[in-house]
Amino acid sequence: MQKNLLEKILNSNKIHFTFSEKNFIKESFDILSIFLPDIGKFFYEKFVKATKNSKSKFEAKNKFIDEVLMLRYPVSYTKIKKLKKYKIGLTLEFDENKLNLAEKDVKFIKNVVNKI
Amino acid sequence: MNRKTCFITKYQYGDFIVDLDEYVLSLATNCMFGCEYCYLKFSKITLEPVIYENLDKFEQEVTSLFSNSTQKVFYFNFGETTDSFLTAKHFNIITDAANIISQQAKKYDKSCFVELRTKTNNIFYFNKKICFENVKLIYATSLSPQVVIDRFEHGTVPIKNRIETLIFAEKLGFLTGLRLEPIIIYPIYGIEYKDVVFSVKNLIDNYQQILKTVLEKIDFKNIHSITISCLRLTKKQFKELKQKKSKLCFFEMFLCPDGKYRYSRPIRTTIYNGIIDFIRWTYPVLYKKILLSFEFDYIWRNCGLEIKSMVEVSSMVG
Numbered sequence A: 001m002q003k004n005l006l007e008k009i010l011n012s013n014k015i016h017f018t019f020s021e022k023n024f025i026k027e028s029f030d031i032l033s034i035f036l037p038d039i040g041k042f043f044y045e046k047f048v049k050a051t052k053n054s055k056s057k058f059e060a061k062n063k064f065i066d067e068v069l070m071l072r073y074p075v076s077y078t079k080i081k082k083l084k085k086y087k088i089g090l091t092l093e094f095d096e097n098k099l100n101l102a103e104k105d106v107k108f109i110k111n112v113v114n115k116i
Numbered sequence B: 001m002n003r004k005t006c007f008i009t010k011y012q013y014g015d016f017i018v019d020l021d022e023y024v025l026s027l028a029t030n031c032m033f034g035c036e037y038c039y040l041k042f043s044k045i046t047l048e049p050v051i052y053e054n055l056d057k058f059e060q061e062v063t064s065l066f067s068n069s070t071q072k073v074f075y076f077n078f079g080e081t082t083d084s085f086l087t088a089k090h091f092n093i094i095t096d097a098a099n100i101i102s103q104q105a106k107k108y109d110k111s112c113f114v115e116l117r118t119k120t121n122n123i124f125y126f127n128k129k130i131c132f133e134n135v136k137l138i139y140a141t142s143l144s145p146q147v148v149i150d151r152f153e154h155g156t157v158p159i160k161n162r163i164e165t166l167i168f169a170e171k172l173g174f175l176t177g178l179r180l181e182p183i184i185i186y187p188i189y190g191i192e193y194k195d196v197v198f199s200v201k202n203l204i205d206n207y208q209q210i211l212k213t214v215l216e217k218i219d220f221k222n223i224h225s226i227t228i229s230c231l232r233l234t235k236k237q238f239k240e241l242k243q244k245k246s247k248l249c250f251f252e253m254f255l256c257p258d259g260k261y262r263y264s265r266p267i268r269t270t271i272y273n274g275i276i277d278f279i280r281w282t283y284p285v286l287y288k289k290i291l292l293s294f295e296f297d298y299i300w301r302n303c304g305l306e307i308k309s310m311v312e313v314s315s316m317v318g
Ligand code: SF4
Pocket: B030, B031, B032, B033, B034, B035, B038, B039, B040, B081, B082, B083, B119, B156
């Protein structure tokens, strides 16, 4: 039942995913289902919301992936949004002192990435 | 059984991980306990414990290590390939190996520390006073919240007993090692940001409570070190555990530069800081004995810790 909802999303003609995006969505679905058995319902709600307010399949995809990233990495993805201008990788595994940034930027980054 | 490969190997921490300067002693291998995260389960065909008997080879390796090194202090870990106190045979090998190390350490003027790590209460049966020249034995036990032990460490003894063994070990003359590892986020109260925050806060509270209980009962001067480390999983472990729908596969884990999955950085540093700050402000003398295991140098720095090795901590102990 839950898997069917996932298939419905992945095969929908209202949204376009690349192969690797599909894999990421499937993997996230599998991991999250360990902690929330009715994750399919959750994903489907996000899908409906993303497709309803979008002008194209690509816009819908971006919105939906954004929601999946937020579900999968609730803490890090919030941090990444705060650090948008620095173009930092999602894993946040870096030594901020080696980023070649001004001291005040390094301080700001440290404050963001070292606490939830 | 005779061991064909080396008994003593320098610990390989992995790319970019702070080197704690430990040697692994493979005097025995395997373990029949059921820790869901144990790497032995993923690399060994049989779980039946094996003890190696050809200690003449071990002695040669100790001699060669000491005679070829100018290093004065050595840190050996006998808890990597098995549980150090698993069976009575393990007791014997500990004593025999410590004797060999002691003789060679005297000869080459070395000072040695041997970590014996366990999740058993078998030390109550061991029950003999420990005293070796130039060798100090460290009785180290993993301190985990009872919910984590019940869920992920099948067959091991409860936290209450682990704490009792530390007190007993001290009486027998061991130094003690508090091992807050692997730290596992459990229970997980939901998948949203606020749920993760709550789960992490609950975890930190649990560890603070454990530390409070332990530190009221043991002598600080006998504590060799306190190590802290969050759960790490290899790619293979992560894949297999995910297929089994194990709750160890937390959703916010990333593949780190050393090829291991870990909780995300904000989560790890929050956990570490929650525990380290508690020790720093409540038991300041213990602060310098804290180490992070298997972590990157930037994580140490962001937890306010000076990078140090087990050898350096051992030198502080004496
Ligand atoms: S007690 Fe140690 S060696 Fe034994 S299964 Fe658990 S982690 Fe592995």
